[in-house]
Every structure is written in C-alpha cells, then in structure tokens.
Amino acid sequence: DALEMHNVILEDNSSNSSGGGLLLYGLKSNSATAFSNVTVRNNAAVHNGGGIFSYTDNTTVLSNFIIEGNTAARGAGVYVGAPHYFQLTNSIVRHNVASDKGGGFYNDFTYYYSTADTQSYVNIVGSILSQNSAINEGAELVLDRQYSQTLNYNMNVANSIIYNSNNETNHVSIDFLVESKKLNFVNSIVSAANVSPVSKIALIHSLAYFSDT
Secondary structure, eight states, X not given: OEEEEEEEEEESOEESSSOSSEEEEXXXXXXXXXXXXXXXXXXEESSBOSSEEEEOSSEEXXXXXXXXXXXXXXXXXXXXXXXXXXXXXSOEEESOEEEEEOSSEEEEOSSOSOSSOOEEEEEEESOEEESOEEXXXXXXXXXXXXXXXXXXXXXXXXXXXXXXXXXXXXXXXXXXXXXXXXXXXXXXEEEEEEEEOGGGEEEESOEEEEEEO
C-alpha cells in the first residue's frame, strides 16, 4: 500500500501535541509514503514537529519540500522518531524556531517504533538547512541517542548544505550511545559556527567550517 500527496500547501495549522502541519504516525512496514512538491509553512506544535512529525515503521520519502516558519519545542521544521527508512530529498528547511532543540531537523533515536526491525535509516539528500534557530541546542540539526544497543541506526547528509550565521549555542548537536557511530556528510557543505561534538562528524568529499564545543 502507498500513501501519496503531491502539489499541496499546508499552512497556518496548529496542534496541542505534535505534528502541526503534517503528522505521520503508526504506518506499518509493508506500506510506503511518497509526498512531493509540498510547502509546509507557519504551522505550530506544542511538543514535536511544528512542520512535520514522522514516527512510523514504513518507508517515507519526501521530495521537493519547502519547510519554513514553523515552531515547536523540538524539531520545529521536521521531527523524525527512529523509523525504518526516512528520506528528505531536494528540499529547503529554513527559518523554523524551536523553543528547546532542533530548529530545522530533529532525528530522535531514543525510542523506535518497530519491535522487530532493528535497522533505522535517515537520509537528507540534495537539501538545504539554513537559518533555523533553537533556544538550547541544534539550531539546524539534532541527532539524539537511543538506549537500545540492538538498533542499528544510520544517518547521512548527502549533496546538501547546512548554513547558519546566527550566534546560537550550537548549530549541529549529536548524541550517540554507540561510540563508533558518526553523522556522515557526503559531498556536502557545512558552514555552522558550532558543532558538538566534532568527533562525531565524518566528512566524505565535503567542506566544513565549524568549531568543537
């Protein structure tokens, strides 16, 4: 089964919980989600995912999205709870504001949906994360840890740009339980004044400007 949505504007919506603009929850592993040419603008959520909240066990691919001006405590632009497979492609995530963490993109591996699938993949491809903000950490991107050693989690940023000129606590925040894990940047540009910790970044054919905090 496939859930599809194309050429849509999701604007000026709100949630007292999570998923102000778009909420994807509980979709099973035998299904797929394919959305394209969608603008998610000026939505708000009290908790997670002001623009988009995704917590599913299926394959989710979002293409040609503009995600801007959304607000939430965590993941103001996009919040992803550890999925089987999630990919954001050819998209712009900008000017989203988090009152806690993850202004642009919050990837939360703390808990994962599936009790059977131990593989989790999150990819940002051909996209721009720019000028998002957060009060505490990860203005552009937060990658949060998980407590189960059984989950093999992977996150890659490929052919993308992360840029922030604001004076934030940090722009990219990474918290891994497994020491060997890294956030991979492939053919990408990262211009963020603060990344914490730099030791968790792997650069592959990429250009980076940051300092360890």
